Amino acid sequence: MQNTEELRDKIFLLLGKHLIRFQTVEMRLKSLLKLNRTIILENKNSPLVIEPPVRNQTLGGLSTKALNSLFLLDSVEEDQLIKEGTNTLRIDMKFSFNLSENSHLELNSQLQEFVTDRNFLTHHFQEKFNLSKLAECQQAIDFLLELEKKHKPFLDRFEQYCLTAQKGIDTQISFMQSNLFKTHFIFPSDEIYKEIQILINNNTKNNGWISLTTIASSISKKFPDANKKIKIEYGFKNLHDLVLNSGIFLLKIEPTTKGEKILIQLNVLAQT
Numbered sequence: 547m548q549n550t551e552e553l554r555d556k557i558f559l560l561l562g563k564h565l566i567r568f569q570t571v572e573m574r575l576k577s578l579l580k581l582n583r584t585i586i587l588e589n590k591n592s593p594l595v596i597e598p599p600v601r602n603q604t605l606g607g608l609s610t611k612a613l614n615s616l617f618l619l620d621s622v623e624e625d626q627l628i629k630e631g632t633n634t635l636r637i638d639m640k641f642s643f644n645l646s647e648n649s650h651l652e653l654n655s656q657l658q659e660f661v662t663d664r665n666f667l668t669h670h671f672q673e674k675f676n677l678s679k680l681a682e683c684q685q686a687i688d689f690l691l692e693l694e695k696k697h698k699p700f701l702d703r704f705e706q707y708c709l710t711a712q713k714g715i716d717t718q719i720s721f722m723q724s725n726l727f728k729t730h731f732i733f734p735s736d737e738i739y740k741e742i743q744i745l746i747n748n749n750t751k752n753n754g755w756i757s758l759t760t761i762a763s764s765i766s767k768k769f770p771d772a773n774k775k776i777k778i779e780y781g782f783k784n785l786h787d788l789v790l791n792s793g794i795f796l797l798k799i800e801p802t803t804k805g806e807k808i809l810i811q812l813n814v815l816a817q818t
Contacts, residue, residue, distance in 0.1 A: 553683035560690040561667065567701060568605060568664045574708055575608040576600045578616055581641035581711065588634045605664055609657040617707075618642045619650040635735060641714060643707060656700040663693060725781030729792040733780055738765060738772050746812055755798055755809035758789055 548556075583597035598615070600608060645653065675686040721727050733739050742761055749756040762785055765772050773784040782788035789795050789810060796811040 550678065550680050550683055553680065553687060554677050557677065557683060557686050557690065560687065560694070561671070564664075564667055564690065564693065567697065568660075568667075571660065571701075571704060572605045572608060574704070575605070575612050575616075576603075578641070578708070578711055579608065579611060581639060581715070582615065583639050585637040585639070586634060587637075606661045609661055613650075613654055613657065616642055617650060617653055618644055619647060635731065637731070639718070641711065643710070653700075653703070656703070660697060660700060663697070667693075726792075728780050729782070729788065730794060733788075733792075733794070738769055738775070738785075741765060741768060743812060746810070752809065755800075755811055758786065758808040758810050761789070761810065762786060 579600050580597045583595055586594040586596070588594070598611070600611070603611070671686075675689070676682045677686065742765065745761055745764055746754065746756055765785055769775070776782050776785055776788050780788060780792075782791065790797065790808075794813050796813045798809045798811075799806050800809055
């Protein structure tokens with residue numbers, strides 16, 4: 547039969563495991579909430595990152611915020627209005643889980659119980675159990691083991707949310723590193739694109755459609771290294787390849803006496 551000292555050692559071990567779980571959920575909630583951020587890039591300045599103020603929030607406050615902005619029930623969080631300059635790239639990163647009514651209610655209940663149990667273990671556990679008495683030590687162990695079983699469904703579910711979030715982050719990072727992202731969101735602020743935009747806007751013939759050959763000729767004269775820059779920074783072979791395959795320009799083929807020519811316009815929908 548174990549003595550009081552051995553039972554206390556087991557109690558402190560179980561308490562330590564519980565506290566690690568509470569801290570892990572708290573840290574992960576902070577990380578998940580901070581996925582909803584806004585990044586503002588202006589000229590060559592360092593990026594301005596605006597994210598939820600969660601650094602000093604406790605598990606209870608984080609749980610409430612998560613249920614309102616991360617685990618959503620047919621609701622949309624209003625975007626914060628941010629004034630931007632004309633030469634600014636703004637990226638709004640939104641991440642959330644859309645839950646059914648039953649799933650949302652269940653998660654709400656699990657989180658509230660998790661927070662309540664955390665507060666009890668932190669502030670009232672030693673008031674309830676007298677660890678100098680053998681019988682109460684055993685009761686404390688039974689209580690902690692039962693609490694572990696109670697929390698397991700929630701912790702397993704929360705782990706799945708975190709794994710799903712990680713997959714989403716990996717996909718988002720992959721997209722932001724792709725040529726598609728660079729071309730659609732960064733190239734429009736490039737001097738080459740702006741020159742193409744001027745050429746198209748100044749063209750009054752053919753309902754605004756302009757020959758790709760004309761565009762390429764003008765760009766090569768003004769920016770001799772344009773094709774090299776396009777290949778290095780945007781991943782396309784040259785200007786023709788970018789125009790034809792990026793999706794940020796509308797294309798039309800028009801027959802000519804010598805064959806056909808490619809006409810282009812800006813694809814406004816590709817940049818909204």
